Amino acid sequence: MVLVMGQDDKAKGMPSKVYAPLGTRGREAISIKECLKCGGADAVEVVEVGSNDEKSGGNILETMDYTVKCTKCGETYVVRIRSMYLESKEEENRLISTIFIVENGEEYWLGIL
Numbered sequence: 001m002v003l004v005m006g007q008d009d010k011a012k013g014m015p016s017k018v019y020a021p022l023g024t025r026g027r028e029a030i031s032i033k034e035c036l037k038c039g040g041a042d043a044v045e046v047v048e049v050g051s052n053d054e055k056s057g058g059n060i061l062e063t064m065d066y067t068v069k070c071t072k073c074g075e076t077y078v079v080r081i082r083s084m085y086l087e088s089k090e091e092e093n094r095l096i097s098t099i100f101i102v103e104n105g106e107e108y109w110l111g112i113l
């Protein structure tokens, strides 16, 4: 997997990279602008964004679904970001974000933000 660092965040708020913990070696940055099907760098475009908020006690669980399409191989898949906020959706109240790839209704854990 090619690492792409410090890219601009252009695609409607979709983060350009996520972090996958690597045990004792710290964490690895993964570009999610890179196609997960064919490996094409910077090949992925966001075609649709969906969001849903759920309240749970004082917390807000936000689910963002970015439907992406690869300009190289033509594959479409969903990048899902689940974020937990304390009381209100402000960056300073964000506890954690977890990123999944969704295929056939199944979530595959990719990394964290």
Ligand SMILES: [Zn+2]
Binding pocket: 035, 036, 037, 038, 039, 040, 043, 070, 071, 072, 073, 074, 075
């Ligand atoms: Zn591709």
